[in-house]
Amino acid sequence: MTVQSIERAFSILRALAIGPMGVTDLAERVDLPKSTVARLLASLDSQGVVTQDHSGGEYRLGEGLLEIAGAAQPGRNLVATARPHLIDLMEATGETAGISVVDNGSMYYLEHVEAESDIQVRNWTGDSAPLHSVPSGLVVLAHWPVTRLDSFLSHPLESSTRHTITDSDTIRASLSEIRELGYVWGYEEFAEGINSVAAPVISSSGGVEAAIHVHGPAYRFPQPDRTHDIGLQVSEAAKALSENLPP
Amino acid sequence: MTVQSIERAFSILRALAIGPMGVTDLAERVDLPKSTVARLLASLDSQGVVTQDHSGGEYRLGEGLLEIAGAAQPGRNLVATARPHLIDLMEATGETAGISVVDNGSMYYLEHVEAESDIQVRNWTGDSAPLHSVPSGLVVLAHWPVTRLDSFLSHPLESSTRHTITDSDTIRASLSEIRELGYVWGYEEFAEGINSVAAPVISSSGGVEAAIHVHGPAYRFPQPDRTHDIGLQVSEAAKALSENLPP
DNA sequence: AGGTACTGTTCCACGATGCGGAACAGGGGT
DNA sequence: ACCCCTGTTCCGCATCGTGGAACAGTACCT
The missing domain is CATH 3.30.450.40 (GAF domain)
Known part of the structure; x- marks a missing residue:
């Protein structure tokens, strides 16, 4: 009915909307194994919707998200x-x-x-x-x-x-x-x-x-x-x- | 390495950024089976990042996306x-x-x-x-x-x-x-x-x-x-x- | 230095999960 | 009434994602 990875990906994004976080914090917040969160983040990163500051650092929401959302005209x-x-x-x-x-x-x-x-x-x-x-x-x-x-x-x-x-x-x-x-x-x-x-x-x-x-x-x-x-x-x-x- | 469903989900979102579309158009655009697109859309819908006008209608980008993206910079x-x-x-x-x-x-x-x-x-x-x-x-x-x-x-x-x-x-x-x-x-x-x-x-x-x-x-x-x-x-x-x- | 305690990342066998062809259901148009 | 199109559901198969554990760095104290 509903795709698990997508559900999880968006709870990660929502968590990141609060502020930049590391994988561990994030994993705890969304209540998922660290490895799973890391993999999902890697995917989201390759899509450009999240980025990490310096390789091996915290993750934050990326420009790609704005690119897509920009088309969602307000209202x-x-x-x-x-x-x-x-x-x-x-x-x-x-x-x-x-x-x-x-x-x-x-x-x-x-x-x-x-x-x-x-x-x-x-x-x-x-x-x-x-x-x-x-x-x-x-x-x-x-x-x-x-x-x-x-x-x-x-x-x-x-x-x-x-x-x-x-x-x-x-x-x-x-x-x-x-x-x-x-x-x-x-x-x-x-x-x-x-x-x-x-x-x-x-x-x-x-x-x-x-x-x-x-x-x-x-x-x-x-x-x-x-x-x-x-x-x-x-x-x-x-x-x-x-x-x-x-x- | 990279999660297939997420990759696909975002190509759907990118396609929707062009404008509201139906499942069939969308499926052709992103080159995926219609059923797959429908399932992904259902998930995206439940996350609030897409919505369909009237049940059984076209899909468009949703408010949820802006909510997340809004936090991308200002947050x-x-x-x-x-x-x-x-x-x-x-x-x-x-x-x-x-x-x-x-x-x-x-x-x-x-x-x-x-x-x-x-x-x-x-x-x-x-x-x-x-x-x-x-x-x-x-x-x-x-x-x-x-x-x-x-x-x-x-x-x-x-x-x-x-x-x-x-x-x-x-x-x-x-x-x-x-x-x-x-x-x-x-x-x-x-x-x-x-x-x-x-x-x-x-x-x-x-x-x-x-x-x-x-x-x-x-x-x-x-x-x-x-x-x-x-x-x-x-x-x-x-x-x-x-x-x-x-x- | 040498530990300690973190971090983020990779590995890999297992099986749950998402896949997609085909069948279904509901509207509009003719 | 038909037809053709839409979006949606079904279900068996195997692909794909999963997550524990091991790894690899790095910053911080002793």
Whole structure:
């Protein structure tokens, strides 16, 4: 069913992820005979995923691992796990649902599930938006440690539309509300004619790496009496996703 | 000399680095029987380094790979980046300073900087301690999302010494205080005769992955009038480290 | 120097373990 | 209904990995 050597190889890699170690320590840690660990390490070494400092020294994780992992674009299967939730949201609201991640100081749109409607927001996948100008960015900011938030807000904030909020104090004030509520609405702050709600996806380490959201044309979305209702749905979906995240 | 299955497993991973593929394509690419590839994939899947979209679908590289690879660089120089701060702390307090990370539900002691004193706590490097029994674990718990905290506290907590706090409500109550204060003292809770302070190292995503701490013999550490003073120093050091962490 | 206590590495007979051809099961497309 | 493709399971065979023990270095005390 499952291949023993692979299982063992990866427990070795995981052990090495903690820090460089020698064969003996490693063997004890993963509870395997030293000779076995040595052989597995030799194989992993020949694959370039581990290296030893000087011949006969400690082992550490190698470049080869980064080479492979580099291709695993951040959030590749975040998308896969998120999809079902996005589809639910889309069906519940009738509007486009999506997920985005923090990338290089902006929100990067990873995936979209389109509404079944003739008029809908365009596919934003692959684009980025400034954190302060989109709800998804705001929910991320709301969960950042203060020091990081301070340094972000200390740079001047640009406007995307005439509705964009660029005053750092106003933003700061809204963040605590966002933390309480669990979601936030944005009204044409990034693009004219588009409103959206977002909620944070929280990883098991407690950090916020992503947000999911629903976008719709401002003239019909949201129905004024459903803002809280829809906000809760997004928040629920985000919470559900947070819980069955891979790590 | 070299383990066949590992060699094969990594050629599969390398092939998947090109892009998501099905078993058949993959088998042809790496020139192996389909059944063999399927079995290897199943193993890799159980390790979380590959995932398939929907049961019976294509395979792609998984999050687990990033988890390991992420530690390839930053993990190794976490210690390097931390060292100067630990040395500062050690010199300021005259006691041993260290850094530990969460590993497999425990705090794992990564590195120690020894006090320049004849009597000092032993080198804890490489050992692990239950999260609830050490200050470093408590500061980590204090920054976990509630759902994860709940599941941790739902398991029975073991005592290490007669001072270990095992009541989940008592712990829960102390966590909010820890969040406010930024540090926490532990008095002989994990080992008799040892007191320690810890503060959380917060990554750029907002998650807590490590803690730094100062340990000393209970008879001289801390001087009762300096608990807050020393706590602040540890907290400052942790904050400083958090800020020049590699992303 | 001479020990001692480590380290990582190699050897090799044994048999558990992974191998792979072939048969199976489940979807989509036509 | 078919066909063709997918990923998955089965199972006997022997290859391949296993792990104890012996080896070979190296750093550290006496």
